[in-house]
Amino acid sequence: MSVTHDILEADDSLFGSLLRQDPELAEILLAERRRQSTTLQLIAAENFTSRAVLAALGSPLANKYAEGYPGARHHGGCEIVDVAERLAVERARELFGAEHVNVQSHSGSSAVLAAYAALLRPGDTVLALGLPYGGHLTHGSPANFSGRWFAFVGYGVDAETGLIDYDQVRTLARTHRPKAIVCGSIAYPRHLDYAFFRDVADEVGAYLVADAAHPIGLVAGGAAPSPVPYADVVCATTHKVLRGPRGGMILCGGELAERVDRAVFPFTQGGAQMHTIAAKAVAFGEAATPAYAAYAHQVIANARTLAAHLAAEGLVVTTGGTDTHLITADPAPLGVDGKSARGRLAAAGIVLDCCALPHGDARGLRLGTAALTTQGMGEREMRAVATLLAEVLRGGTDAAAAREDVRDLLVEFPPYPD
Missing domain, CATH: 3.90.1150.10 (Aspartate Aminotransferase, domain 1)
Structure with a gap:
């Protein structure tokens, strides 16, 4: 492949280095940029980050190993990245009104995995939106850890309206007495009644987990109701509408903070991706404007x-x-x-x-x-x-x-x- 320069910024020194050292890979990046620039991007889970987010992703923080949390790392030389992570956490707490935020999850799926690890044990019953109605793979797919480790019961939608059948949710919760109820979807276009889910969870003694990967960016902009006041744990992504880097985060009350943090590290993940956490901090700052x-x-x-x-x-x-x-x-x-x-x-x-x-x-x-x-x-x-x-x-x-x-x-x- 020949390298073209029609959309390469002249002052992009990092890309210039890649262009000189590995023109084959540089051309692949250019081809993807051309694709994004010449086609309509209507995938609901995608967005364009700001240049500032991209700059953080390509920063020297990518070089730093930082297992653990600020002030308690397993590696030396983390005093600077500790500041970056604390900044990301504080910005997210203020943005969403959460008592505690973990910004280390590598993806939305890993955030859900950590939430389950914090709250559940293998074999526990979980009530979630069925996959045919817009539930995510982590909501009980047999191909996913969730469907193999937990006993999922799926609620559905009304056949006429396509809206969640809230009566069915309550009936199934009373029948199966789940350890956790999950509210969230990858293909449900309406706001969820978080107060209803909280009421049902309280009635049957279940944890409420909100998978807000899609709407969290709307929540940040005050354009959608927030699950934070209602859910025990909120799992989310930092891309999609939020326009941050690809990654996840978990929001919860202070009483679950230690359990959630331990479920992320060391239970389900190793070292934090500090360049991504810095980019999350940038996105949270942008979302507060x-x-x-x-x-x-x-x-x-x-x-x-x-x-x-x-x-x-x-x-x-x-x-x-x-x-x-x-x-x-x-x-x-x-x-x-x-x-x-x-x-x-x-x-x-x-x-x-x-x-x-x-x-x-x-x-x-x-x-x-x-x-x-x-x-x-x-x-x-x-x-x-x-x-x-x-x-x-x-x-x-x-x-x-x-x-x-x-x-x-x-x-x-x-x-x-x-």
Whole structure:
């Protein structure tokens, strides 16, 4: 492969070093940047970090081994990285109103693993949203540690509305008396009733674990209800809407702080990734600003507009709309299933996911507005995206023509403007 420089920043000395030493790998990075810059990023779990977050990720903190916690490390020379971790923790505590925050989890899944390790023992019963209705792999998949180590019971959604069947949640909790109840989803577009889940957990003597990987960025911007006042433990990611580095975090009350910290290290993880923790601190600082709050509210406004126009174009939007950044929709009325639709749209430069649809074997589409909103797009662009997406699925626009339309739109909205 030949190295191209069309989108390489002239003053990027770190990339310049990579370019000189390993041009083959440098070209791969450039190719991915071109892909991100010339296609619509509608994957609900993705976003664009700030340049400041990227700078922290590429910093000398990547060199430091730091097993343990600030003031109690297993390695010397941690006095500087201790400051970075304390800063990340304090910013997160203030941002979310949590008594304790652990910022060391490498991912959302590892955060959930640590939460379970802190609260449960193998064989305990756990009540969570069933996987066919949007539950995550860590909510009881037999392919995952959760489904192998714990006895999961799945609650579902109403067949007509697609909304969580809260009556079923209470009934199942009374019947199975779980040790923990999990509320959270990867494909449920509505706000959760955290107060209800707290009430049920108290009734049956269960811990309440909120898996807030998707909505936590909206919570940070004051655009979604917070699970922190209700849940014993909140697990989250720092990417997605929050726009930080890929990683996880755990929020809890002070009474569970030691158990949670020990569940992260040494029980489930080794050394903390200090460059990532520093990047989390940057993201938490950004999320505490009025500009971020405006962004979070615009993400939802964009999602609602996109959902409404997808419905107008003939797709069936589950639950009739969205409260968040996330939309799930059935493209079957346009003559295509979810898996085929994802492939057809990818060829047209529209990148999204497919997902299970409730009450059936069909696959639908899962998409989100966080990344496009970061690029500066608004409701006008959401209407254009909905029209283009539907035209591609109907066959009214071929892939090549659609790619040109996508590139024309993105000229005005680059992910990293100069």
